[in-house]
Amino acid sequence: MKSVQDFSPTGFRAAYEERRLTQAEVAQAIGVTVNTVGRWVRGKGAPSPRLFAALTEKLAVPRSQLLLPLSPDADLAVLRTRAGLRQEDVAKRLGVQASDVSELELGVGRVRGEWGAVLSALYDVSPDRLADACRVTAERWRENVNTKRQGAGS
Template sequence: MKSVEDFDPAKLKAVRLAAGVSVADVAKAIGSSAGTVGRWENGRGAPSPRLFAALADVLEVPKDRLLVPLADNGDLATLRTRAGLRQEDVADALGVQASDVSEMEQGTGPVRDEWGVVLSTLYEVPLERLARARAVTEAHWCERFEGRRGK
């Protein structure tokens, strides 16, 4: 399962300390272990989208308070994980299979026009940012394809 790539360990620690809760308290509240949460705070890992969403809920902060700023080269998968969503969550919202979301994120499947508003809402980004992430995803696919062709 993909971790939240843009997760900021220092922000987690700062938010947790400001809330006055221990690592163990956070871990118990999200259904994880204190060791795991401690590793996240020390930059030796990042939460899954599900646990990331739970962290934001437990700490009562918007998800972006636990993230580095969104880079211009953020792709569709990055937008999804930043929103604390699994591929299955997106698939349910779109009425498709999780494999369709996987293909979309790899650049091998379509991003239907009618999905734009739904994805923009789910990912909490404007349509323009979604379009940029789609272009980045397609560029990544082209790079991988050209690399496999040996060019």
């Protein structure tokens, strides 16, 4: 399972300290070990989308407080994990299979017209930002294909 790539250890630490919580209390509240929370604080890992959603709920903070600023080269998978969602969650909202969301994130699927508004709302980004993430995802897919072709031709 993918971790939230833009997780901010500094934002996380500030959020739980502002609430006068210990790492142990945060760990217990979301069902992980204190060592796991400690790794997140040290930047040695990040929560999964499910645990990220639990953190924002437990700490009663907006997702943005626990995230680094959105990178211009963020792809669809980054937008999804920043929203604290699994592929299955997105698929359910779109009324499709999780494999359809996986194909989108791999760059081999296309965002259907009616999906754009749903994805923008789910990911809390503008339609233009969603389009940028789709472009980045497709470019990465093309780069991977070209790299494989060049490797096969050697």
